[in-house]
Amino acid sequence: MKRLGLGSGMQARFVLAMGGAMLVVVAILAVLLGRQAASQREVTRLSGTVIHELFDRSMRSRGETMARELADALSNPLYYNDLEQVGALVRNVSRQRAVGYVLVFDAKGRLLHDGSVAVPDYGRAMSDPLAAKAVAAKAALVQESPKVLENSMPIMVGNQRLGGVRVGISLKEVQVLEAQASQTLAQRLEQVGTRHLGWLLLMLALLVAIGVAVVLYVQRTLVTPIRGLAMAARQIEAGDYQVPLRENHRDDEVGELVRAFARMRDAIARHDREVRHMAYTDALTGLTNRLAFRETLDHRLMAARASGHQLALLFADMDDFKRVNDTLGHEAGDEALLQFVQRISEAVSAAGGDEALLARFGGDEFVILLAEGDVAAQARELADLLVRELGKPLRVQGRELFLGASIGVTLFPDDAADATTLLKNGDIAMYQAKMAGKNCHRYYSRAMDHAVERRVHMEQELRGAWERGELRLAYQPIFRTRDRRMVGVEVLLRWQHPTLGTIPPSVFIEVAEQSGLIEVIGPKVLRAACMEAAQWPRSGDGEGMFVSVNVSPRQLRGGELPDLVAQCLHESGLPASRLHLELTETAVIGDEMLAAQLLDKLHRTGVKVWLDDFGTGFSGLSHLRQVPVDGVKIDKSFVADMQRDPDDLALTTAIIAMAHALGITVVAEGIEQEVQFDLLSQRGCDLAQGYWLSHPITATAVVQMIESGA
Numbered sequence: 001m002k003r004l005g006l007g008s009g010m011q012a013r014f015v016l017a018m019g020g021a022m023l024v025v026v027a028i029l030a031v032l033l034g035r036q037a038a039s040q041r042e043v044t045r046l047s048g049t050v051i052h053e054l055f056d057r058s059m060r061s062r063g064e065t066m067a068r069e070l071a072d073a074l075s076n077p078l079y080y081n082d083l084e085q086v087g088a089l090v091r092n093v094s095r096q097r098a099v100g101y102v103l104v105f106d107a108k109g110r111l112l113h114d115g116s117v118a119v120p121d122y123g124r125a126m127s128d129p130l131a132a133k134a135v136a137a138k139a140a141l142v143q144e145s146p147k148v149l150e151n152s153m154p155i156m157v158g159n160q161r162l163g164g165v166r167v168g169i170s171l172k173e174v175q176v177l178e179a180q181a182s183q184t185l186a187q188r189l190e191q192v193g194t195r196h197l198g199w200l201l202l203m204l205a206l207l208v209a210i211g212v213a214v215v216l217y218v219q220r221t222l223v224t225p226i227r228g229l230a231m232a233a234r235q236i237e238a239g240d241y242q243v244p245l246r247e248n249h250r251d252d253e254v255g256e257l258v259r260a261f262a263r264m265r266d267a268i269a270r271h272d273r274e275v276r277h278m279a280y281t282d283a284l285t286g287l288t289n290r291l292a293f294r295e296t297l298d299h300r301l302m303a304a305r306a307s308g309h310q311l312a313l314l315f316a317d318m319d320d321f322k323r324v325n326d327t328l329g330h331e332a333g334d335e336a337l338l339q340f341v342q343r344i345s346e347a348v349s350a351a352g353g354d355e356a357l358l359a360r361f362g363g364d365e366f367v368i369l370l371a372e373g374d375v376a377a378q379a380r381e382l383a384d385l386l387v388r389e390l391g392k393p394l395r396v397q398g399r400e401l402f403l404g405a406s407i408g409v410t411l412f413p414d415d416a417a418d419a420t421t422l423l424k425n426g427d428i429a430m431y432q433a434k435m436a437g438k439n440c441h442r443y444y445s446r447a448m449d450h451a452v453e454r455r456v457h458m459e460q461e462l463r464g465a466w467e468r469g470e471l472r473l474a475y476q477p478i479f480r481t482r483d484r485r486m487v488g489v490e491v492l493l494r495w496q497h498p499t500l501g502t503i504p505p506s507v508f509i510e511v512a513e514q515s516g517l518i519e520v521i522g523p524k525v526l527r528a529a530c531m532e533a534a535q536w537p538r539s540g541d542g543e544g545m546f547v548s549v550n551v552s553p554r555q556l557r558g559g560e561l562p563d564l565v566a567q568c569l570h571e572s573g574l575p576a577s578r579l580h581l582e583l584t585e586t587a588v589i590g591d592e593m594l595a596a597q598l599l600d601k602l603h604r605t606g607v608k609v610w611l612d613d614f615g616t617g618f619s620g621l622s623h624l625r626q627v628p629v630d631g632v633k634i635d636k637s638f639v640a641d642m643q644r645d646p647d648d649l650a651l652t653t654a655i656i657a658m659a660h661a662l663g664i665t666v667v668a669e670g671i672e673q674e675v676q677f678d679l680l681s682q683r684g685c686d687l688a689q690g691y692w693l694s695h696p697i698t699a700t701a702v703v704q705m706i707e708s709g710a
C-alpha cells in the first residue's frame with residue numbers, strides 16, 4: 001500500500017505544486033484587477049476635476065464672448081431703438097444651452113429686453129442682487145452667485161454708453177452638462193476596464209491550460225515511466241524476470257534510466273540463472289541435484305494430481321561404492337561415479353522418455369522421475385535396463401570393477417500422495433533391493449515399511465545380543481581335497497533371537513557393519529573362537545585343527561587387529577599357526593602399501609591370512625602377487641557356476657594354478673555337489689568347504705568329529 005503511494009505521491013505533489021503556482025498567478029491577477037479598479041477610480045476622479053475646470057473655463061470664456069458679441073451686435077439696434085431686432089438677437093443667445101437669461105438694459109439700468117415676447121418688466125430698473133454692479137460697470141464684468149455666472153458688457157456707440165447686456169449662465173445647467181460628460185467618460189473607462197479584464201481572464205485561462213498541459217506532459221514523460229519501473233522492480237523482486245519494459249527510444253534521462261533498468265533486470269536474471277544453476281546442479285556430474293529435483297517433483301506432483309497422471313520414481317544406488325572410495329581412493333571413486341552416471345543417462349534416454357529427470361541425490365545415489373506416458377511400464381523397463389547395464393564391469397584406473405546397482409521403484413499415486421513419502425518409499429524399496437542381494441530392483445510395498453522398522457529394531461536388539469547370550473558360534477568344517485580329511489573349521493556367527501528366531505548373518509552382519517557394532521562383536525567372536533579351538537583335541541595324525549575367523553573390513557581400520565590377535569592367542573594358548581583370518585578382498589586391496597604393512601604385522605603374530613570371496617571383487621589374478629596372503633577362498637558363486645559356465649571353470653583353474661605358483665593355498669567354498677568337489681580336486685584345489693561336505697555345526701559336534709577321526 002505504501003509502495004503504491006510512491007507513484008501517485010509524486011504526481012499528487014506535482015499537481016499540488018502546479019495548483020500552488022496557479023493560485024499565486026490568480027492572486028497576482030486579483031491584485032492586478034484591484035489595482036486596475038483603483039486606478040480607474042483615480043482616473044475618474046482626476047478627469048472629473050479636469051472636466052470641471054474645462055467646463056468652468058469654457059463657460060467663462062463663452063459667457064464673455066457671448067456678452068461681448070451680443071453687446072457689439074446690439075449697439076446699432078439699440079441706437080435706433082429697434083427693439084424688435086434687439087429681441088431677435090437676445091432670443092438667439094437665450095436659446096443657447098446653459099444660458100439662463102439675457103438681459104439688455106439702458107444707460108440708467110432699466111430693462112429694455114429679456115428675450116420674452118411681452119417683456120413684462122420693460123422700463124423697470126433691475127432689482128436683482130447682481131444688477132447694481134452690472135449697471136455700474138464701465139467694462140466687461142464677471143459676477144457669480146451660487147446659481148449663476150454672469151457676464152455683463154456695456155453697449156457702446158463710439159464713446160457713448162447706450163446701456164449694457166447681462167448674460168447669465170445657469171450653473172445648474174452647466175453642472176448637468178458636466179455630469180453628463182463625466183458619465184460618458186466613466187462609461188468609456190469602464191468599457192476599457194472590461195476589455196482589460198477580458199484579456200486578463202483570457203490570459204488566466206491560457207495559463208491554466210498551460211499548467212494542465214505541463215501536468216499531463218510530466219505525467220506522461222516522468223510519472224508513467226517511473227511508475228512502470230516501480231512496478232517492474234516489484235515484479236523482479238518477486239522473481240519474475242520476464243517483465244516487459246516498454247521499448248523506448250527516448251534519448252533523455254528517463255529513457256536512459258529505463259534502458260539502464262532493463263540492463264539491470266537482464267543482469268539480475270543472468271545472475272539468478274547462474275546462482276540457480278550452481279544451487280541446482282551437482283558439481284561433479286552436472287546432473288540436477290537434490291534441491292532442484294525436489295522442486296521439480298513438487299511441480300510434477302501438482303500437475304499429476306490435476307491431470308490424474310501417474311508418476312514413477314526410481315532410486316538407483318551403486319552397490320559397494322563405498323568400497324571403491326575406501327580402497328581405491330576418491331579419484332577412482334569419482335571416475336567410477338562418472339562412468340556410472342554415463343550409463344544411467346544412456347539408459348534413461350533409452351527407456352525413460354523425453355521428460356525423464358535424472359538427479360544425483362547423494363554420493364552414489366541417483367533418482368529418476370518419470371512423468372510422461374505409461375510410467376509404470378517405463379519404470380519396469382528402465383529398472384531392468386539399469387540393472388543389466390550397471391551390472392557390467394567398469395574400467396577404472398586399469399582395473400575392472402564389478403559394482404552393480406540396487407534399484408527401488410515407487411509409484412504415484414499408488415504408493416504415496418506426497419513428495420516426502422514418495423522419496424522415503426523409493427529409498428526403502430532401494431534398500432530392500434540391497435537386502436535382497438544387490439544388483440536388482442524392487443518395487444515399494446507397504447510391507448517394506450515394516451521391514452525398515454524391523455531393521456531399526458534389529459540394530460537395537462543386536463546391541464546387547466552377545467551379553468544376553470543370543471549370539472553363538474557355528475563351525476563349518478573345512479576338508480583337505482586330497483584325502484577328504486577335516487583340517488579346520490570356519491567360524492560363523494549365529495543369532496538366536498528370542499522372538500524373531502534364527503537370524504542369518506547375511507541379514508544381521510550388514511546391520512552390525514553399518515552401525516559399527518561389528519567392531520564390538522568381531523573381537524568377541526575372535527576371542528571366543530580361540531578359546532574354543534584351544535580346547536579341541538588333536539586329530540589322529542597329530543595335527544591341530546585350524547580355526548578360521550571372518551574379519552570385517554571395519555575391524556582393520558583402527559590398526560588394532562594385530563594386537564588383538566596376539567592378545568587372543570596369548571589368552572587362549574592357541575598356537576598362532578592354528579588361527580586363520582578371513583579378510584575380504586576389498587579390505588586389503590586399494591592401498592596396497594597399507595595392506596602389505598597390515599598383513600606383515602598379522603603374519604608376525606604367526607597367523608595365516610586368507611582372502612575371502614575371491615573373484616567377486618576387484619582384484620585380478622595379478623593382484624595376488626602384491627598382496628602377501630596365505631590363501632584364497634574361491635567364492636561360492638564361481639563354484640556354483642563352474643559346471644554351466646566354461647569361463648568360470650577356466651578362471652577357477654587359472655586361480656588355482658596362479659595361487660600355487662605363488663605358494664598360496666586355495667580353498668573352495670560352497671560345494672554342494674560331488675561333481676563340484678571332483679572338478680576342484682582334479683584341478684588341484686587344496687581345501688574344500690560346503691554343505692555337501694558338512695553344514696556348519698556346533699563346537700561339541702566338531703569335537704565329536706575330531707574324535708571320530710573324520
Ligand code: C2E
Pocket residue numbers: 476491492493504505506509518522525550551552582612613636669670671672689690691692696
Ligand atoms: P562367508 O565368509 O562367505 O561364509 C560362508 C557362508 O557360506 C556361510 O554362510 C556358510 O553357511 C555358507 N555356506 C557353506 N557351505 C555352503 C554351501 O555348500 N552352499 C551355500 N549356498 N552356502 C554355503 P553364513 O553363515 O550365512 O554367513 C554368511 C556370511 O556372513 C559369511 O560369508 C561372512 O561373510 C559373514 N559372517 C558370518 N560370521 C561372521 C563373523 O563372525 N564375522 C564376520 N565379520 N562376518 C561373518
Ligand code: CA
Pocket residue numbers: 490550582612
Ligand atoms: Ca568366510
Ligand code: CA
Pocket residue numbers: 612613633635636669
Ligand atoms: Ca566366503
